[in-house]
Amino acid sequence: LLRLSEEEENMLPPGNFIPIAENCGLMEQIDRWVVRTLIAWCMEKSRRSPSWRLPLFCVNLSESAVTSQSFPRFVLDELQRTGFAARSLCFEIGEQDMIHRNSEVQRFIAGLKPAGPDGTYFQAFDLFTGAKAGPDNSLILQGPLGQFITLEAGKHFNANGLSANG
Numbered sequence: 001l002l003r004l005s006e007e008e009e010n011m012l013p014p015g016n017f018i019p020i021a022e023n024c025g026l027m028e029q030i031d032r033w034v035v036r037t038l039i040a041w042c043m044e045k046s047r048r049s050p051s052w053r054l055p056l057f058c059v060n061l062s063e064s065a066v067t068s069q070s071f072p073r074f075v076l077d078e079l080q081r082t083g084f085a086a087r088s089l090c091f092e093i094g095e096q097d098m099i100h101r102n103s104e105v106q107r108f109i110a111g112l113k114p115a116g117p118d119g120t121y122f123q124a125f126d127l128f129t130g131a132k133a134g135p136d137n138s139l140i141l142q143g144p145l146g147q148f149i150t151l152e153a154g155k156h157f158n159a160n161g162l163s164a165n166g
Contacts, residue, residue, distance in 0.1 A: 027062035072111025
């Protein structure tokens, strides 16, 4: 979990600084920093410990990153620049973003397709209203007003990034 270091080496929890960052329009910059820092840390760990197996890392994205036209390109550029395995990234997209910004979410996911068939994974989080695995490796989300959104494997996400529980 992301923490902000403040005076006297205290760590400020996200609930205390994320709302301020959102109000100041800094969330996409923070998400970029998280992705860049995670990749750099993993690459350094791999260099120091060649037998270390790269796990799957989940990155909770802000609405700003998901709706950004340039964030997918940024991720692809970082992957190419570093040689980091795209299959080791799972981007978590908020349920409310999936419901209310579905076309932007689909554009975001499509923007990461060039990472290849073993590319990044996606999953929904904050599933207050529920999600379930659908037929043919699809994910079905039910929104707060009862509407259903179906995301198809291979088109909207890589099925390996989702479990039967969503």
